[in-house]
Amino acid sequence: MQIYDVVIIGAGPAGLAAAIQCRENNLDVVVLDEFPRAGGRLLGQLHQEPNGQWWNGIEESKALLERAESLETDIQLGVSVHHIEKLDDQFVIHTKKKYFHTRNVLIATGAAESPAPIPGWTLPGVMSIGAAQVMTNVHRVKVGEKGIIVGVNVLSAAIARELQLAGIELHSMALPTRNVVVDEQSDPRLVMDRLSRIAHLAPSKFIQLGSKFAKYKFVQSLALKYYPTNGIKMWGMPIYLNKAIKQINGTDKVESVTMVDVTINGDIVENSEKEIPVDFVCIAGGLYPLAELAAVVGCPFIYSEELGGHIPIHNETMETPVKGIYVAGNITGIESSKVAREQGKVAGLAIAHKELNSIDIEEKLQAAVRNVVATRDAASIQFHPGISEGRKKVSTAFQETMKTQKELELVR
Amino acid sequence: MTNRIVDHPVLGKLEERQKVQFEFDGKTYEGYENDTIASALLAHGIRTLRKHEESGNPRGIYCNIGHCFECRVTVNGETNVRACLTPIKANMIVESGQVQPHPLNPSQEGDIPKTYAEYLEQEGRG
Numbered sequence: 001m002q003i004y005d006v007v008i009i010g011a012g013p014a015g016l017a018a019a020i021q022c023r024e025n026n027l028d029v030v031v032l033d034e035f036p037r038a039g040g041r042l043l044g045q046l047h048q049e050p051n052g053q054w055w056n057g058i059e060e061s062k063a064l065l066e067r068a069e070s071l072e073t074d075i076q077l078g079v080s081v082h083h084i085e086k087l088d089d090q091f092v093i094h095t096k097k098k099y100f101h102t103r104n105v106l107i108a109t110g111a112a113e114s115p116a117p118i119p120g121w122t123l124p125g126v127m128s129i130g131a132a133q134v135m136t137n138v139h140r141v142k143v144g145e146k147g148i149i150v151g152v153n154v155l156s157a158a159i160a161r162e163l164q165l166a167g168i169e170l171h172s173m174a175l176p177t178r179n180v181v182v183d184e185q186s187d188p189r190l191v192m193d194r195l196s197r198i199a200h201l202a203p204s205k206f207i208q209l210g211s212k213f214a215k216y217k218f219v220q221s222l223a224l225k226y227y228p229t230n231g232i233k234m235w236g237m238p239i240y241l242n243k244a245i246k247q248i249n250g251t252d253k254v255e256s257v258t259m260v261d262v263t264i265n266g267d268i269v270e271n272s273e274k275e276i277p278v279d280f281v282c283i284a285g286g287l288y289p290l291a292e293l294a295a296v297v298g299c300p301f302i303y304s305e306e307l308g309g310h311i312p313i314h315n316e317t318m319e320t321p322v323k324g325i326y327v328a329g330n331i332t333g334i335e336s337s338k339v340a341r342e343q344g345k346v347a348g349l350a351i352a353h354k355e356l357n358s359i360d361i362e363e364k365l366q367a368a369v370r371n372v373v374a375t376r377d378a379a380s381i382q383f384h385p386g387i388s389e390g391r392k393k394v395s396t397a398f399q400e401t402m403k404t405q406k407e408l409e410l411v412r
Numbered sequence: 413m414t415n416r417i418v419d420h421p422v423l424g425k426l427e428e429r430q431k432v433q434f435e436f437d438g439k440t441y442e443g444y445e446n447d448t449i450a451s452a453l454l455a456h457g458i459r460t461l462r463k464h465e466e467s468g469n470p471r472g473i474y475c476n477i478g479h480c481f482e483c484r485v486t487v488n489g490e491t492n493v494r495a496c497l498t499p500i501k502a503n504m505i506v507e508s509g510q511v512q513p514h515p516l517n518p519s520q521e522g523d524i525p526k527t528y529a530e531y532l533e534q535e536g537r538g
Contacts, residue, residue, distance in 0.1 A: 034497055035477065035478065035497060036446070036448065036497065036498075036499045037446070041477075046422060046423065054422050056422065056423070058423065078497070078498075078499075080478075112475070112477075112479045113475060113479075115474075115480075122469060122482075123470070123472075124459035124460045124461075124471060124472030125459055125472065126472075126474070127472075127473055127474055127475070127476060128474060128475050128476070128480075130475065130476065130477065131473055131474065131475050131476030131477070131496075132476075134476050135451060135454065135473075137423065139447065139448065139451035139454075139455075140416055140417040140418075140420070140423075140426050141415055141416060141417065141451045141454050141455045142416070142417055143454070165421055165422060166417045166420060167417065253459050253460070253470070253472075290479075
């Protein structure tokens with residue numbers, strides 16, 4: 001029976017970057033991913049950087065994959081992992097294909113999208129914003145002729161632009177109306193506050209949008225009160241914080257949406273209903289870390305709103321308190337794929353250092369840790385303004401967890 | 413294939429790929445190598461991949477990356493396969509999900525055995 005040095009779960013930017021570091025140090029590695037193509041969510045990304053250059057996720061993924069393949073990395077696609085079992089001196093990775101035995105595991109499963117359900121959302125033609133991104137940029141299939149985006153945030157604005165680039169017509173971006181599940185996403189004040197705080201960091205067109213909001217920074221409720229009836233336009237498409245989608249209509253597929261006016265508190269204005277014909281709807285509820293596998297293997301968690309949800313506790317070299325379990329990428333908090341890639345490098349080097357214990361690797365590891373911070377600071381898209389505070393919280397939690405673990409061992 | 417994004421201002425022209433024929437609910441469709449079942453069908457304008465097991469309401473892709481399980485179909489006899497993660501293969505037989513008999517509703521229960529004796533009888537062991 002083969003015992004791997006490391007099994008990497010997820011072939012996105014974090015997983016592939018880690019695999020490269022491990023292979024450069026000759027570790028026995030296998031990378032698993034359930035999607036049929038390597039690259040993860042990086043595959044779909046396509047946006048213009050502030051310097052005017054395009055960030056092309058397909059090309060970035062290809063570069064990582066080619067490097068990994070040149071190092072003869074074993075990458076197995078179409079393999080779903082459903083459990084990690086902890087034995088005394090190793091882990092067993094349960095997949096739909098077979099069991100993999102390993103001394104170390106890197107969980108780089110990325111993020112999933114929070115649903116923002118509104119009536120009618122199960123109709124064919126309604127999809128998450130990420131689904132539309134993958135269909136458009138990866139599979140190169142049009143998701144429809146004319147659509148609307150429900151949910152205004154940095155991710156949905158970026159993907160709206162990608163749909164436009166592919167020649168898909170969008171009516172507008174609007175909020176969902178408030179219901180029990182959709183709360184934060186339906187609050188015009190909160191949505192505007194988040195947009196204005198991130199706008200200065202985002203690519204070219206966001207800056208223009210941002211400055212429009214920033215003018216009203218001290219009087220945001222006034223800005224909402226006088227929000228233009230026709231929305232603020234980005235790339236010719238209106239963004240509405242004063243209109244919301246109440247329901248999606250159709251018998252066997254999407255035929256239209258019902259749009260209403262909302263007050264600055266998000267309350268529906270009476271008799272303001274309008275029916276807008278569309279053949280697809282994208283729902284954008286934001287991203288959260290996909291961390292179930294870390295939970296089943298016993299990693300402790302901490303909640304961080306700044307990082308997008310429940311985060312497996314880890315330190316700056318991506319170790320969790322469960323010895324041999326590492327995390328990297330969006331499972332550690334929602335950030336750009338560039339940060340994920342640097343985190344993957346750190347995790348790969350940390351595992352190599354644990355297995356080989358060399359000074360040379362340790363130096364590289366320290367440099368990689370500094371690179372994560374530098375990449376974060378330079379990121380053009382930040383999903384949340386408080387990312388650094390969130391990171392600090394997680395580090396502190398790691399130290400406290402380790403301290404408690406030691407004390408418990410002493411008691412025993 | 414009508415719904416393909418052939419020319420893209422940044423990603424360039426869609427590269428020529430091997431064509432693959434497969435079957436969905438008894439009809440033959442053509443897709444490209446590396447297409448998933450979901451993308452190949454959407455390229456033909458097909459959004460509905462299954463009916464809800466109880467209500468019969470139509471369902472299609474939601475997340476497109478394997479998390480939500482809304483796109484589950486039957487592939488070569490294997491049930492609950494995610495159309496968004498499964499690449500099409502030549503001569504693959506894909507069937508949409510259908511309404512299932514309801515164990516608690518007498519009008520929908522079909523041939524589900526109501527007693528252990530009936531179960532044994534159906535199994536031919538009565």
